[in-house]
């Protein structure tokens with residue numbers, strides 16, 4: 171049934187250095203998965219991560235090796251199974267590897283949706299919205315440059331809310347940087363911060379207090395993923411919303427975090443969840459627990475970003491919007507027609523499958 175499963179690494183420079191607490195990115199490595207069926211249908215998925223092994227447990231190279239060595243032979247041996255049964259076989263045979271599983275599942279859903287002539291969102295229960303609000307991340311590392319970048323985005327109607335990556339500098343320096351940007355952009359522009367695990371509990375208490383007083387709307391993953399008790403105490407202590415990101419690794423962790431009231435908001439990511447179906451399960455758990463949602467990114471290119479958009483379009487509520495700007499951070503596109511960003515939103519395609527056309531010639535030129 172599946173004729174070939176190919177994993178392609180594509181290194182693309184970013185439009186400017188992207189500074190996180192865990193690394194500074196100058197390029198992004200897209201991890202693309204292409205599955206071809208014996209009857210000639212092609213599906214695409216993406217397993218992109220950030221900074222090799224700086225951010226998560228899977229690297230571009232490990233995803234490629236594991237898909238080629240373990241996933242591909244197993245997939246080729248399966249006959250006549252639907253997607254749920256196929257994923258069940260993969261999950262039985264392969265531990266972990268959520269990013270690789272997400273890419274494979276996305277490609278299978280893309281194929282099935284094309285077969286049925288439906289947009290992928292309709293295989294996930296159906297979309298509730300055709301457009302998603304998308305923020306921009308300010309991460310140049312320079313306050314004046316960040317303010318100028320934000321003003322340019324607002325004027326171009328590309329983004330009107332922003333996330334700031336902090337945690338690389340001493341906490342007070344980072345907080346001053348955030349407050350200066352908030353003051354420059356004014357009360358109507360929502361500013362959020364992502365600390366990417368950098369602060370101790372004491373730094374969180376002092377830093378978040380000042381950010382809350384300064385009018386910041388959301389604090390993302392301020393402490394280590396090993397400190398759920400800290401995250402819970404911060405959620406209870408502050409009015410400003412505290413969001414779980416790296417600590418949220420799929421439905422099981424969503425259930426545990428919800429049970430512990432560890433966060434007021436979940437950053438749902440398809441790769442971290444282990445697939446689009448699992449991302450939707452995370453959203454359901456959050457909804458039942460009264461936790462708000464935000465559509466997160468691993469700074470994927472267009473394949474992972476639009477796959478995420480299909481999943482997020484089905485969420486009952488998306489109170490904090492999304493950050494599906496990954497393709498806009500890259501200097502090269504791999505689509506024949508770029509994703510449609512307009513009026514501060516990303517349009518979810520309604521053509522069959524993911525609704526994108528991959529430029530395979532461009533990928534051939536760019537691949538590692």
Ligand code: MUC
Nearest residue numbers: 307364415467468469493
């Ligand atoms: C993260 O931790 O959220 C998302 C946007 C961005 O700039 O970095 C990523 C990762």
Ligand code: MG
Nearest residue numbers: 364390391415
């Ligand atoms: Mg984050």
